[in-house]
Amino acid sequence: MKTDSGIIFNIKHFAVHDGPGIRTTVFFKGCPLSCRWCHNPESINPNLEEIEVPYARVSVTAKKCGKDTVGKKVQVSEIMSEVLKDVIFYDESGGGITISGGEPLMQPDFLFSLLKECKIHNIHTCVDTSGYAPRKIIESIVDYVDLFLYDIKLLDNEEHVRYTGVKNDRIFQNLEYLCEKNKKVIIRTPIIPDITDTEENIAQLGEYISSLKCVVRVDILPYNQFGEDKYRRLEKPYQLNNTNPPSDERMLQLKEKLETFNLQVKIGG
Numbered sequence: 013m014k015t016d017s018g019i020i021f022n023i024k025h026f027a028v029h030d031g032p033g034i035r036t037t038v039f040f041k042g043c044p045l046s047c048r049w050c051h052n053p054e055s056i057n058p059n060l061e062e063i064e065v066p067y068a069r070v071s072v073t074a075k076k077c078g079k080d081t082v083g084k085k086v087q088v089s090e091i092m093s094e095v096l097k098d099v100i101f102y103d104e105s106g107g108g109i110t111i112s113g114g115e116p117l118m119q120p121d122f123l124f125s126l127l128k129e130c131k132i133h134n135i136h137t138c139v140d141t142s143g144y145a146p147r148k149i150i151e152s153i154v155d156y157v158d159l160f161l162y163d164i165k166l167l168d169n170e171e172h173v174r175y176t177g178v179k180n181d182r183i184f185q186n187l188e189y190l191c192e193k194n195k196k197v198i199i200r201t202p203i204i205p206d207i208t209d210t211e212e213n214i215a216q217l218g219e220y221i222s223s224l225k226c227v228v229r230v231d232i233l234p235y236n237q238f239g240e241d242k243y244r245r246l247e248k249p250y251q252l253n254n255t256n257p258p259s260d261e262r263m264l265q266l267k268e269k270l271e272t273f274n275l276q277v278k279i280g281g
C-alpha cells in the first residue's frame with residue numbers, strides 16, 4: 013500500500029535552476045550519501061532534527077532556546093495545494109515540479125504518490141537524484157518522471173567511497189537502465205577542486221557520459237561554501253574549510269573540455 017505522507021525540509025516556488033522553465037522544487041529529507049561538499053547538510057538525516065537558528069532570527073522564529081526544527085511531515089495533498097498555485101507559470105514557461113533533496117528515492121512510496129498526483133494534473137515532473145537506490149525503486153517511478161537530473165560525481169569507485177560514503181556501481185547501472193527506457197537525463201556534476209575537478213575524473217566523465225544516448229545535457233556546478241554555516245549550526249564537522257570555489261576561467265575550461273566529447277554542457281543548473 014502506497015503512503016501519502018513523508019518528510020520534506022523545504023518547498024521553493026519560482027525555481028529556475030532545477031529543470032526547464034519555472035518550477036516548484038520540493039526537497040525531501042534523507043540521503044544515503046554523505047558528500048563532503050553537500051551544501052544542504054540538513055537534508056541528510058531522514059528524521060526531523062534541531063538546528064541552531066541564526067542570531068538575527070532568534071526572536072522571530074525560534075521555538076525554544078535559539079533552536080528550530082528542520083523537516084516537516086506532510087501529506088501529498090498539502091504539497092499539491094502549493095504546486096497547483098503555480099500552474100499558470102508552468103504553462104507559460106514549460107516548467108513543472110522538481111522533486112529534490114536529500115534523495116527523493118529514499119521515500120519511494122511518498123515519491124510515487126506525489127508523482128502520480130502530478131501526472132493526474134498533467135504537470136511536468138523532474139526528479140533530482142544521486143541514483144543511489146535499489147533498481148526496483150527506480151522501476152516503480154520511472155513511468156511518472158519526464159526528466160531526471162542525475163548526479164555523477166566521481167568515476168573512480170574508491171574515490172567515490174572516500175568522498176561520498178558509498179560505491180558508485182549501482183549509480184551507473186541505474187543510469188544505464190534509464191537510458192534503456194529512453195528517459196531524458198541531464199547529468200549534474202559538482203566541480204570540487206582537487207576532488208571531482210581532476211584531469212583524470214573529467215576525462216573519464218566525458219568518455220562515460222558521451223557513451224550514453226539518453227543524456228541531453230551536462231550541467232557542471234561550481235563548488236560553493238553556502239552550506240558551511242549550516243554545519244556549525246547542526247554541530248557537524250565541515251571538511252572543506254580550505255577549499256575555494258573554482259574560478260570562472262576554470263569552469264569555462266572544463267566546459268570546453270567536456271564539449272570535445274560532443275556533449276552539450278552548461279555551467280550552473
Ligand code: SF4
Binds near residue numbers: 043044046055114142
Ligand atoms: S547526494 Fe546531494 S543531498 Fe546527498 S549528501 Fe550528496 S550533495 Fe548532499
